[in-house]
Amino acid sequence: MSKLLLIEDDRALSDLLKEYLTTQGCNVSQAFDGEEGLLQATSEQYDVILLDVMLPRLDGFEVLKRLRASNLTPVIMLTAKGDDFDRIFGLELGADDYLPKPFNHRELLARIHAISRRIDFVKQASSQNAELTINHVTLNHLSRRVHVLEHEIILTGTEFSVLQQLMSHVGEVVTKDTLSQQVLGRRLAPFDRSIDMHVSNLRKKIAQYSDSNCIQTIRGSGYVFLAQ
Structure with missing residues (x-):
């Protein structure tokens, strides 16, 4: 059973989402503004947080920003249709x-299940292959530390799973569609920049301590993690 926090004003x-997700075996807590949601998110443990953008008191972006300062619980943002920004x-x-x-509703449930499967996969990683060290980057599957x-x-x-996929196929091109299916649990839709943004975030974090461009873009295809 997934324990969810739904922050939606x-x-x-x-109430409709809670009723549906509860019938699907989820345990759903609710918050109706940003401050209440942030308080619940930081005082209890959840498997996934569903976070609306337009919220009173604190908007969803500010909630996410403050949450990410100390909490890595997976977050699915609920955004306005067509708003790329x-x-x-x-x-x-x-x-x-x-x-x-x-x-x-079923697509939302599929996204939640995809995140849960990804977490379960990492937890079940074999201790014999617990750690990878490539091009100055060390990834531990079991501790989820990099x-x-x-x-x-x-x-x-999500960033961890993207890095895990790339490092597990070092020197090979991993297509964006493969990353989307393996990490997000869905086919890559046209104009969907989700994977690009996760890779961009990874590069920025790695670049803090290494000037090695270890993740190379293969135009029109995907990404490759370089051995050297």
Whole structure:
């Protein structure tokens, strides 16, 4: 059973989503403004947080920004349909995924399940292959920790999974569609920049301690993690 926190000020929509997700085996807590949501998110542990952008008291971006200062719980942003700025900005701040309103309840459930499967996969990683060290980057599957030249960098769950996929296929091109299916649990849609933004965030964090451009873009295809 997934333990979810739904931060949504539209009470009718929130109650509808809670009713649906509860019938699907989820344990759903609700918050109706940004301050209340941030307080709940930092005082209890959740498997996934569903975060609306337009919220009273604190908007969703500010909630996410403050949350990411100390908390890496996976976050799915609920954004206005067609608003690319909201989606891109949310991903830059550390959101794991986004879903534009109005959305199909089953698609939301599929996104939640995709994140849960990703977390379960990492937890079940074999201890024999627990650690990878390539091009100054060390990734530990079991502890979910990443170091660059002995400096720890803090990654969101999605960023960790993207890095894990790239390092597990070092020297090979991993397509954006493969990354989207393996990490986000869905086919890459046209004009979807989610994977690009997660890779961009990874590069920035690695670049804090290493000038090695270890993640190379293969135009029109995907990305490759370089061995040297």
